[in-house]
Amino acid sequence: MIPTRVFAAAVALCLASPLAAQQTTYPSSWDPKLMERPDVKSALGMIEKNYPQQLDEWIRLTEMPGKSGQEQVRGAYVKSVFEKEGLKPTIDSIGNVIAVRKGTGGGPTIAIMAHIDVVFPNETVKKVRRSGDTLFAPGVGDNTASVANMLATLRTMNATTFTSKGDIIFIATTQEEVGLRGAEYWLRTNARPDLLIVPDGSYGSVAYGALGIYWTKFVFTSPGGHTLASRGRPTPVRALAAAIDRLYKLEFPALPNGAVLNIGQVSGGNIYNAVPQELYFTVDLRSSDPVLLDSLDRTIVRVTKAVAEEYKVGLRVEVEQKNQAGGTEKQLEGARAHPLVQTAVDINRALGMSAGMPGAQEAVATGATDANPGVVRKIPSIAIGGSKANGAHQLQEYAIASSALPSTKLLYLLTATFADGIKVVPPAKIVP
Known part of the structure; x- marks a missing residue:
């Protein structure tokens, strides 16, 4: 029999443990006041106003051929958008389309990667069928939505004279579906960015690990x-x-x-x-x-x-x-503690973006996206949602048309938060 005093102590410890687990805190750079800043309010309003055009572009991109290794049509389109926005894009030997939006100096270099390839052969019919708020087509979610989000973010920055201290590098990567090859090549052959943001994850969730x-x-x-x-x-x-x-x-x-x-x-x-x-x-x-x-x-x-x-x-x-593994949740405790992760979680909350299923984690120590080679290199790297979608890599794939709007705001706000540097905004956030 357990002595009474020992039993009471054990019960007290059990009751306290869940509460203690809830008190885990992570640093964040998110300040809700940013959304009230006049230039940011203007930008968010512009994203909403221009969303019908963004949706049309999303559909056009979806219907373009883009099989891994054969992304030339999509790459040429992205390159033309970069040029229209006043940037000087380049295409590297693996087909990645890269454009740098120069900063004023002294801030972190932020790389934004969205892969333009799909798993489907180019002859696959990818005509988008729309029913209410749902878009049906192979590749509509993975990852075409995020490519349109990235282009809309760039346009918004330019239209609102967005400034950053560090360079912002926009990268439309190739061959993600056959081994993250475009991202791996770019990271291997270019200077290391300070932050890597990859719009290609689960809606409402933040992946900071690498399978x-x-x-x-x-x-x-x-x-x-x-x-x-x-x-x-x-x-x-x-x-x-x-x-x-x-x-x-x-x-x-x-x-x-x-x-x-x-x-x-x-x-x-x-x-x-x-x-x-x-x-x-x-x-x-x-x-x-x-x-x-x-x-x-x-x-x-x-x-x-x-x-x-x-x-x-x-x-x-x-x-x-x-492709090497990034580490277990315990091994990635340092990566989880970087403000980039919790900031993305906090912005998801601010925008009302939920991870969906009850009990789903807001931040996960896994991932199978272009963020992986960044995680392995110990670069602060995350993957964020591009749209609510289902059926990836299937002919029956579909996405919710309206869901890319908050996803675009997330990408913009993340970039705006770190445009002038990496800082922690007190008090630290509490993760339930």
Whole structure:
């Protein structure tokens, strides 16, 4: 039996713990008075006034071809907008379109990245169908809404003579959907920005972490042979089936602190009446924990090699990409404490932008966007919502037309908050 005084102390501790958890504070640079400043009020009013034109542009962009690696049409359009706004855009070797809005000096460099590619082949019909406040089209949410938001933010800045101490770099990135390649290339070949803001996340939520993303192709090979001579001969089909079955039986904790594994492609064989000479499957492995990510990657390779040996077929392992993990929630405590994160949370609240589902977190230590390579490089980086959307990477994708309006205001207010520097506005905010 537990002594009475010990039991009472334990109860008191249990009752106090939830309250203590609620008292976690994070620094913020958000000052609600900013929305009452005449120039900012004018800018927010202009965003609202011009939103019908922004919506039209969003639809036009959605209907343009933009498959990863083939974004030239969208890139040329963005470049023309940058030029009309008086900037001098450049296109780098991977296709990123970059324009710098110069600051007066002495402030943080802010990079704003919105990817212009989509997963769909260019021949996919992307005609936008509108029903009430809903837009239906492949790619309408991911990430075309955010491209229009970025362009509207630039136009608003120029129309209201917005000034910043640091440079603001607008970047329309390419090949995000095939491994964040445009963002990775730009960050690798340019000076490090002080802040990285990526409009390409969940509406009402702020992602400050980075899922590591490993893509690997496992190719099984054999001499092949006619069906009539196939009995008892090694076949890559059985090896592939056994390997996939064993990989899906692996046990590991689920996201957000664990991992996820998906077999995204299975392909091979040319004719009905022969043992195929080559079959393959692909693995998409993701985790924010770098140790777990590497451990699972080694396990997947080991299991697949063992299956190939067991079934007496050849195996070729082709690594497509290895985007590193940003770290677990505990490992990212320093990143969470940067004012950029809480400022975005506070502006979401000020604009009435909710993360949606009950219990959804306002700030999450994960992410699979162009912010990832920034997180890995220890650059203060976040991904924010571009619109309320659903069905990403599906032909049935849709977005709520009106939702990009507050998302655009969020992007503008975030940039305006840090235009003159990174500061903390007392009192510190309390995160429930």
